[in-house]
Amino acid sequence: MKLLDSAREGLRRDRVFDFMLPPPNFSEDLDTRHGPILYVEDVSVSFDGFRALNNLTLYINDGELRCIIGPNGAGKTTMMDVITGRTRPDSGSVWFGQNIDLLRLSEHQIAQGGIGRKFQKPTVFEHLSVFENLELAMASDKRVWPNLWFRLTGEQRDRIDEILQLVRLTDHARRRAGALSHGQKQWLEIGMLLMQNPRVLLVDEPVAGMTFEETERTAELLTSLAGRHSVIVVEHDMAFVRSIARTVTVLHQGSVLAEGSMDAVQNDPRVIEVYLGE
Amino acid sequence: MLLQRLLSHDRGGQILLVLLLAVMVLVPVLNLAVPADSPFHLSTTTVTLLGKYLCYALLALALDLIWGYCGILSLGHAAFFGLGGYAMGMYLMRQIGDRGVYGNAELPDFMVFLNWQELPWYWLGFDQFWFAALMVVLVPGLLAGIFGYLAFRSRVTGVYLSIITQALTVALMLAFELNSMGFGGTNGLTDFKEILGAPITADSTRVALCVASALMLALAYLLCRAIVTSRYGRIVLALRDAESRTRFCGYKVEHFKLWLFVFSAVLAAIAGALYVPQVGIINPGEFKPLNSIELVVWVAVGGRATLYGAVAGAFSVNYAKTWLTSVYPEAWLFALGALFVLVTLFLPKGLVGVVATLRQARADGSLQRNWQRLASRFGVPTKGEQP
């Protein structure tokens, strides 16, 4: 039965095999005339009968800073997986602007196209120096051959220095990334994200394990990014969310439970029930 | 200039290249110019052995590139080595001409023996050296390309990849053992007479092959070094440590792995092609899974992700093998097995790591302190000790 289904899936006329598609053309401007830069519509994902996402619909505006909260298992990370191409949804559509269908693209294409992602657990290249980490993340030709002959230009070097300063790692530029503290790794990863010049930043739990001071710095950094970039932050730390949020979306059991300002959301009886239990 | 850039901060590489240069100069002199009764004469047996080790070192270099830098533990690299060897072997077979046992100028002996009437199509062209040399590179490269494309595209990683690479080499071994494949069955290809018109057992040919191997190893070392010091090399290193991070940085990880895998396979194949004329035979035994895994031990013993460590490992393990199998043939497998266990448990960085630790210790004086502590415990007076 399953075989038949997959055969049918393979022969569908409205789909094109990935390798036959022309490469996405990101040089033409992203069409965000209608406001939203990211359209997530009716997306469902299930693993072994468990519905991680259930007809999730979400719109993110260009330049917006959006916080997404929700209890464990609400589908926050799965949502990010879908947007960045790591997980293919069972149904639904995800569009980047009005002209790019993200479901047709693979992870690296999405990343090149301008959606950056920070993982829940800080992931940096431990065996490379901080400088090299940023260098690799930098927006440039990402194909194999050019990278064999790649030389940093002065301009690119300046850009790296600029980001180093922004994430306060200038003094550590030559250190191995693996030797950084937890909070520094979080920042380095945010720095790497910024090197990609993304239109959208997906940031998964940026302040986990940070000291109070670091948290405050991070809040400052993220708010300063909004406007030039759209920033989506998934976070458990309510104080942090309150300090940066303009709009908050609450996810529950794979779909949107409530959306609005922090105060409105916190007073929503359904949200209170979900968070405090029956 | 370029050389300087590649070898700066690479002490091991500098030493290796100097040694290889010495081989290229000294081997012809000591074997051909020094009279046989002189104590400085290098026997042809030693030259051949050295040439063999150089081929192994090249193979180890190929594996280190893909395993040490990219984290892909290929347990099938002997397959590419063997394929390169077979391509060369086919050329050497065709050079025998009518000097075989059956005196058939068109067909190699084993085909006459199997009552074959004409040369199979895939043997055509192998009487030309340039064609064979092309095939040495092309066939294993293509196989690695197809295999790697399939494997990396579907994101087979880690242990799974290791197991299917091993399955690949087993499949090749079984295939080459078949008489009907037309590669001489279990006996393989042997009884070679000459290469490029030179008699294959002559001293000068042996010396030339040894020098060619050294030259190839030096060249390959520089190429590998160029790769790992480029941004491409850093990306490969990055994807070894955090594959999905690399992907989310916008790199098509599969392509980076694939090209490195193909390049590594081609290096292995060239090593095989240089190896066959020196040992005079190629048979399906080269595809044995054990060979691929033994190769892993060379690299592990030498030290991963250093390139010169792989070369050092290949030489030391093979020297130990040559020595042990002649002195205590029974002990070799015990020793090899123990080597596997000890290196993985106690020396994750291999010999190179040991040397580095020792030097580090000497530099900051901790070695001396430890030595003094040890000495005072056993009541041995040392110079630095104050009464």
Added chain:
Amino acid sequence: MTERIPLLHRNALPLLALLLWCGAGLATAEPAIDTATPAPSVEAAANASPAPHPALALIGGSFNARAAAARQLASSGEPQAVAILEALLGGQLYGGGEPPQLVIKQGSAFSDALSGAALAELPTGARKIPVNNSLRGQLRDLLATLSLRHSDPQVRRDAALRLLGNAADGRYQPLLAELLTSEQHPEVRQALLLVQALGQLGSGSEQQQAVAVDTLADSLQPEIRNALEVLASADGASADGNPTLAAAARTAADAIDARIQRFQLLENIFFGLSLGSVLLLAAIGLAITFGVMGVINMAHGELIMIGAYTTYSIQLLLPNHISLALLLSIPAAFVVSGLVGIAIERGIIRHLYGRPLETLLATFGVSLILQQAVRSIYSPLNRAVSSPEWLSGSWQINPVFALTWNRLYILFFALAVFAALWLVLKHTRLGLQVRAVAQNRGMARAIGVRASRVDALTFGLGSGIAGVAGVALSQLTNVGPNLGQDYIIDSFLVVVFGGVGNLWGTLVGAFGLGIINKFLEPWAGAMLAKILVLIAIILFIQKRPRGLFPQKGRAAEG
């Protein structure tokens, strides 16, 4: 790295042919020499004796006289007749001496043919009684006839079926007619009717032939099929043949072919299942250590080998109790291999958790050490382990379909081991703990599971099952240091094919691969079949990197 394999067979072939030719020459020459020198003294002695036993007439005389004596012996109702005639046919009957004696040689022992008493040595003057081909033919017929009148119906039936080979010329027809009048046992009757029909097919009237075709259409014996085939093609070709009869014979032959093919299919499935059961036994321990614990144990094959050598050693200790030794080997191999496994886990693998590639290398080193240890302790040569009687031979279901007992038993044994393991994992405390540790190590430890103890026991369990697999393998092949190596890659592929961490997947994977392999073999050859399966699995893993029955979910993707 190279082992030069000498071109042995090329040089050996002519030599072998020469040897065969010489052997054949000697064999044909032997009776001629014997007939040239008859033993007059023996003949005289036989005559002198007052009431000579009829069998003693076999000793001297011409071949014709000997044939007459044999006939006389056969019809005498003598209880020893069958044994004597069989010995004569097999060249094991000796005769002569003073007084004349008939002696049967069995291996290196001798016994008196008439009394059955054991003799210390061959009596002086006794020599081998010669037979020639015509006498051999007559002896076979005599023996068959004797067996046809045997009291055991099974013997009668077997004897009747043995006649099929020579029945086509109709020489048994009178005998068969006579037997059929008295035979009561239905199965024996059926066998006799078959032989009769085959005789009629070859030599009877056209009507008889037509009836015979009908009778024979249901049988499966190759002799019958050949006879029908001959009739179908011969009559169709010659002008005086009977086309109706030929057509009937053709239909019958085709029907037989179809049925034979069906049974061959069944046989293929059985072989596939048998191979699958071996793969299952080899892979199931791996399914635990690799699938549940995530540990790559390249020494798994050597644990199987240790189990096989345990069987061999116990058999050496109990040479006279083969069955007992085999049964004892099962727990013994489990314990020995299990302990070795625990030692490997405690000594090496424990230090390498979370580093699968290093584990792979270290355990490969262990496998080399174990192999060489076995080579040093036992021998580098293969050793044969003998099988108890109930494991040898085969179950002949019909003439073209037989199941060998050892394969059948191993199939059931594999299933039993699988069931036992499944029960252990599902219904015991250890099983619960194993699954808990496999799913979430930290959490299991937090609720009081001693994870390191569970690791050791799980590994011991997987290794013990490998040992049990070794016991089973020792009944199929010879035991040698390389036994394990032959199975390790296959076992890994089974586990990967079925889906890591899924016992049922391993079951389906093992039998699936076994059957696919055996079905490819007839048209691709054994070696090529294996290559094709390997390539297929490589491609399969591309398509479904997590096997047939993958574990799903976010955790599994990490």
